[in-house]
Amino acid sequence: MKKSEFSFIGDIATMFGSLPHRGFEPxxxxxxxxxxxxxxxxxxTDMLVEDVHFLRGASSAKEIAHKSLMVNxxxxxxxxxxxIATLLSLSLPESAQGEWSEEFMQGYYEASARHGVAxxxxxxxxxxxxxxxxVVAIGRAPKENIKxxxxxxxxxxxxxxxKLGASSKGxxxxxxxxxxxxAARIHRxxxxxxxxxxxxxxxxxxxxxxxxxxxxxxxxxxxxxLSDVGADIELRAIPTDYDIRYATTGGEDFELLLTVDSxxxxxxxxxxxxxxxxxxTAIGTVTPSRELxxxxxxxPRELELKGFTHF
Amino acid sequence: MKKSEFSFIGDIATMFGSLPHRGFEPxxxxxxxxxxxxxxxxxxTDMLVEDVHFLRGASSAKEIAHKSLMVNxxxxxxxxxxxIATLLSLSLPESAQGEWSEEFMQGYYEASARHGVAxxxxxxxxxxxxxxxxVVAIGRAPKENIKxxxxxxxxxxxxxxxKLGASSKGxxxxxxxxxxxxAARIHRxxxxxxxxxxxxxxxxxxxxxxxxxxxxxxxxxxxxxLSDVGADIELRAIPTDYDIRYATTGGEDFELLLTVDSxxxxxxxxxxxxxxxxxxTAIGTVTPSRELxxxxxxxPRELELKGFTHF
Numbered sequence: 001m002k003k004s005e006f007s008f009i010g011d012i013a014t015m016f017g018s019l020p021h022r023g024f025e026p027x028x029x030x031x032x033x034x035x036x037x038x039x040x041x042x043x044x045t046d047m048l049v050e051d052v053h054f055l056r057g058a059s060s061a062k063e064i065a066h067k068s069l070m071v072n073x074x075x076x077x078x079x080x081x082x083x084i085a086t087l088l089s090l091s092l093p094e095s096a097q098g099e100w101s102e103e104f105m106q107g108y109y110e111a112s113a114r115h116g117v118a119x120x121x122x123x124x125x126x127x128x129x130x131x132x133x134x135v136v137a138i139g140r141a142p143k144e145n146i147k148x149x150x151x152x153x154x155x156x157x158x159x160x161x162x163k164l165g166a167s168s169k170g171x172x173x174x175x176x177x178x179x180x181x182x183a184a185r186i187h188r189x190x191x192x193x194x195x196x197x198x199x200x201x202x203x204x205x206x207x208x209x210x211x212x213x214x215x216x217x218x219x220x221x222x223x224x225x226l227s228d229v230g231a232d233i234e235l236r237a238i239p240t241d242y243d244i245r246y247a248t249t250g251g252e253d254f255e256l257l258l259t260v261d262s263x264x265x266x267x268x269x270x271x272x273x274x275x276x277x278x279x280x281t282a283i284g285t286v287t288p289s290r291e292l293x294x295x296x297x298x299x300p301r302e303l304e305l306k307g308f309t310h311f
Numbered sequence: 312m313k314k315s316e317f318s319f320i321g322d323i324a325t326m327f328g329s330l331p332h333r334g335f336e337p338x339x340x341x342x343x344x345x346x347x348x349x350x351x352x353x354x355x356t357d358m359l360v361e362d363v364h365f366l367r368g369a370s371s372a373k374e375i376a377h378k379s380l381m382v383n384x385x386x387x388x389x390x391x392x393x394x395i396a397t398l399l400s401l402s403l404p405e406s407a408q409g410e411w412s413e414e415f416m417q418g419y420y421e422a423s424a425r426h427g428v429a430x431x432x433x434x435x436x437x438x439x440x441x442x443x444x445x446v447v448a449i450g451r452a453p454k455e456n457i458k459x460x461x462x463x464x465x466x467x468x469x470x471x472x473x474k475l476g477a478s479s480k481g482x483x484x485x486x487x488x489x490x491x492x493x494a495a496r497i498h499r500x501x502x503x504x505x506x507x508x509x510x511x512x513x514x515x516x517x518x519x520x521x522x523x524x525x526x527x528x529x530x531x532x533x534x535x536x537l538s539d540v541g542a543d544i545e546l547r548a549i550p551t552d553y554d555i556r557y558a559t560t561g562g563e564d565f566e567l568l569l570t571v572d573s574x575x576x577x578x579x580x581x582x583x584x585x586x587x588x589x590x591x592t593a594i595g596t597v598t599p600s601r602e603l604x605x606x607x608x609x610x611p612r613e614l615e616l617k618g619f620t621h622f
Binding site for chain 2: 012018019020021022027031032037043045046048051053085090105109116118119120121125126127130134136138
C-alpha cells in the first residue's frame with residue numbers, strides 16, 4: 001500500500017481492526033502473516049492499472065508481466081520468506097485479448113518458472129478500454145524467519161542490498177525517450193531480491209526488513225513508526241550510480257532495507273555476498289530520537305526528501 | 312473462471328501445469344487448496360470491472376461491495392470451508408475517490424463483520440476512468456471436509472440448496488427499470504450459502520460440491536468433466552419461482568450444487584434444514600453416460616440451454 005493513500009488506508013485499518021483476526025497478524029507489513037504451525041504463510045497483493053502504472057506503448061506485454069510479478073515477489077522476500085505461488089486476475093479490453101494477452105502470459109510463465117513459483121488461481125474478464133492486473137503472491141517460511149517492520153532496535157545498523165536509484169533514473173530516461181540506457185533496462189526488468197530475502201530471513205541478527213518500493217526517504221519511516229525509533233542516514237554511504245534524489249526518493253528499486261545488530265554487520269555482509277553475490281551496505285543507525293536525520297560526513301543536513309507518489 | 316474464457320484458461324492451466332506445485336492442488340475447483348497439516352487452506356479470487364460486472368448508476372457502492380465479497384465467499388463455502396479473511400484491491404478514478412469509496416468500504420466492512428471475515432491485505436490505486444475491484448477470499452477447514460468437483464460418484468443424487476433463478480430474473484427486472492421487485496432485491500443483495508457450505512463440508516455423504524455461478528446447465532458440466540460422469544436432471548424438480556430458463560441458465564444465484572450418496576439424501580436434507588433453515592432439493596442423478604440429459608417427468612427432452620456468459 002502506497003504512501004499517499006495513507007489516510008484512506010489508515011481509516012480502513014482502524015475500521016477493520018475490530019473484526020476477528022482469524023490467525024492473521026494485523027495490517028502493517030509488506031505481507032500479512034498467517035500462523036500455520038511450524039511455518040508461517042505470508043500473502044501480499046498489488047494492482048497495476050494501464051495508464052497509471054504502465055503504458056502499453058512504452059513497455060512490452062512481457063515486461064508488464066515481469067513487473068506485476070516482481071512487485072509482489074519482492075514483498076514476500078522482504079518478509080524473509082520464499083515465494084511459492086501466485087493468483088493472477090486480468091481484465092482485458094478487446095484490443096488486448098489476442099496477441100497482447102498471450103505475450104503477457106508467456107512473460108508471466110517465464111518469470112514464474114525462473115523463480116519456481118506456481119500459478120494456483122485467478123480470474124480473467126473483459127474490460128471496456130484499459131487493462132488491469134492484480135497479482136497475489138504467497139510465500140512460506142519457518143515462523144522464526146519472518147521479518148517485520150516493527151523489529152528494529154536502537155543501535156542497529158541500517159543497511160540496503162545492491163544499489164539504489166537505477167529504476168527511477170530509468171523511468172526518467174524512458175520518459176525522455178531514451179529507452180536503451182542501462183537504467184532504463186533495469187527499470188523495465190528489475191529483479192527482486194528473492195534469494196537474498198530468504199537468506200536474510202534465516203539470520204537472527206537481521207531485525208527489521210522491508211523492500212524499497214517508494215525510496216528509502218519514505219520507506220524508512222515505516223520501520224521508524226512501527227518500531228518506535230529514529231534513524232540517522234549518511235548520504236555519502238548510500239550506494240548509487242545516480243543523483244542522490246533518485247537514490248533516496250526513487251521508487252521500484254526492489255532492493256531490501258533492513259536493520260542489523262551492529263556487531264554482526266560486517267560478517268553478515270561478507271556472508272551474504274559469498275552466498276548470493278549481492279552487496280549489503282551500511283547506510284545509517286537506528287536511534288532513540290523518533291526522527292529521521294540525514295547526515296553528510298556525519299554532519300546533519302537539511303534535506304526535504306519525499307518518496308515516490310503512486311496515487 | 313468463467314466459461315467462455317475456457318480456451319485461454321485451458322492454455323494457462325496447461326502452460327503452468329509443468330511448474331512445481333509447492334503443495335497446492337492443480338487449478339480446477341472453486342478454490343485452490345493448500346495442505347497445512349490437519350487443516351487445508353482454500354483461496355479464490357474474482358475481479359469485478361465497472362461497466363462489465365456492475366454499473367455505478369444501477370447499484371449502490373454498498374451493493375457492489377456486498378457482491379464483490381459474496382462471489383468470493385461463495386467459492387470458499389462451495390469447498391466446504393469456512394471463510395476467514397479477504398484481501399481487497401481497488402483501483403479508483405477520481406470520481407470515485409471520495410464518497411463512493413467510503414460507502415464501498417462501509418459496505419465491505421458490514422458484510423465482512425456479518426460473516427466474521429478479517430481484511431488482511433490489499434492495495435488501493437488510481438485509475439483513469441473506471442473502477443476495478445479484486446477480492447481474494449481465504450477459507451479454512453479440516454482437510455477431510457474439503458469438497459471437490461471431481462468427487463461425484465455414479466448413482467449419487469444431484470441436489471441444490473434454496474431456489475434458483477431469482478438473481479438473473481432480478482437482473483432482467485433491473486435492466487427494464489423495475490428496481491424494486493423481490494427478484495431485483497435478491498439480485499442486489501444475494502447471500503452466499505456460507506453456513507450451509509461449511510455444514511455440508513462436514514458430511515462425508517456429500518461427494519462433489521460447487522457453487523452455482525453461471526447456472527446449473529453450465530456448472531453441472533464442470534462436475535461431469537472432472538468426475539468423468541454424466542447427469543440426468545429432472546426439469547420439474549428444479550426449485551424456482553421463475554421461468555425455467557432463469558433457473559437453469561441464470562447466473563449468480565450463489566446456491567450450492569452438490570452430489571450426495573443417494574441412500575443418505577433424505578436424512579441429510581432434513582438435517583440441513585434443521586441446522587440452517589435452508590432447503591436441499593434433489594434434482595437428478597449422476598449417471599455413467601458422460602452426457603447431460605434433461606428430463607420432464609422422467610422423459611428425456613431436447614433443451615438447448617447454455618450458461619450465463621460473463622466474458
